[in-house]
Amino acid sequence: SQQGEEDPQALSIQEGENATMNCSYKTSINNLQWYRQNSGRGLVHLILIRSNEREKHSGRLRVTLDTSKKSSSLLITASRAADTASYFCATAASGTYKYIFGTGTRLKVLA
Amino acid sequence: SQTIHQWPATLVQPVGSPLSLECTVEGTSNPNLYWYRQAAGRGLQLLFYSVGIGQISSEVPQNLSASRPQDRQFILSSKKLLLSDSGFYLCAWSVQGGGQPQHFGDGTRLSIL
Numbered sequence: 001s002q003q004g005e006e007d008p009q010a011l012s013i014q015e016g017e018n019a020t021m022n023c024s025y026k027t028s029i030n031n032l033q034w035y036r037q038n039s040g041r042g043l044v045h046l047i048l049i050r051s052n053e054r055e056k057h058s059g060r061l062r063v064t065l066d067t068s069k070k071s072s073s074l075l076i077t078a079s080r081a082a083d084t085a086s087y088f089c090a091t092a093a094s095g096t097y098k099y100i101f102g103t104g105t106r107l108k109v110l111a
Numbered sequence: 112s113q114t115i116h117q118w119p120a121t122l123v124q125p126v127g128s129p130l131s132l133e134c135t136v137e138g139t140s141n142p143n144l145y146w147y148r149q150a151a152g153r154g155l156q157l158l159f160y161s162v163g164i165g166q167i168s169s170e171v172p173q174n175l176s177a178s179r180p181q182d183r184q185f186i187l188s189s190k191k192l193l194l195s196d197s198g199f200y201l202c203a204w205s206v207q208g209g210g211q212p213q214h215f216g217d218g219t220r221l222s223i224l
Contacts (some may be wrong), residue, residue, distance in 0.1 A: 033212060042218050048212055060192065104153075
């Protein structure tokens with residue numbers, strides 16, 4: 001079964017608004033990663049946050065990690081139509097090479 | 112810079128036919144390599160991963176197999192396809208070491224008739 005679970009499953013917002021999506025996982029991790037997937041394409045790595053970090057920024061992206069709650073959130077500020085995509089979190093349990101991807105959040109940004 | 116190539120982009124195969132999907136990586140050496148399957152509107156299911164030539168770890172019992180004949184080549188195969196093998200197949204690579212960012216190909220959409 002999938003370790004990561006994102007919510008909401010789908011999100012529709014207006015251009016310029018912020019989008020927040022959440023991810024929960026089950027086991028101890030080294031880091032948590034967020035990826036974006038445009039329809040019919042491969043995934044693109046967005047940001048990695050290590051287990052000893054609580055917050056990380058990259059451009060319009062802000063990721064938080066709460067290891068006590070085994071959860072993470074991805075915030076996209078000032079969204080654009082080009083941000084329309086599915087977003088996935090991925091975790092690798094400590095000491096493994098296996099990545100577990102969540103079920104994804106489908107984001108639609110309306111122009 | 113590193114690139115990953117996956118082909119074909121789309122494939123339609125009859126039930127019971129064989130399968131061979133190929134993935135190659137350029138611009139890096141000794142990468143970790145991964146095969147995933149993605150059902151429509153779903154997350155990714157890890158099928159196989161490899162940390163070196165000839166080293167394959169299988170994650171899900173199935174009628175698929177993987178091989179790594181060269182350092183930067185990863186092949187997904189089946190002797191006899193099932194209807195349930197339909198899906199979007201993605202190859203990815205990462206540098207050695209656990210928990211590294213993965214870099215994905217553009218995938219192969221496989222339809223079984």
